[in-house]
Amino acid sequence: MSNPSLFLTVFLAGIILVVAGLGIAILLSPKSFNLQKGEPYECGIPTHGTSWMQFKAGYYLYAILYLLFDVEAAFLFPWATVVRELGTPALSSIIFFIVILGLGLAYAWRKGVLKWK
Secondary structure: OOHHHHHHHHHHHHHHHHHHHHHHHHHHOOOOOOHHHHOOOOOOOOOOOOOOOOOOHHHHHHHHHHHHHHHHHHHHHHHHHOHHHHOHHHHHHHHHHHHHHHHHHHHHHHOOOOOOO
């Protein structure tokens, strides 16, 4: 198979599998209608006021920083398992990686993002 025909085959197979999965889920899923399902916050407690409330940007900044450092820390685990096999270039690259992360944390700290007001 040539590359374009292989790409087309994989692309069509992906589309067919997705459509088939969605179709089977629609056909086999239980169907029930309840007015409470259309309401925001389907937790059983009636909402008070409008659901269009403003939130502080600090919550989002904390969440973004948490995700950033959590994902970056997850990149360190595979590296730690093979560090001896990779040698000095791997050590220098991960030190560079951690320095960049530290600079990002220092920048956020300096900008006052980590202050809870």
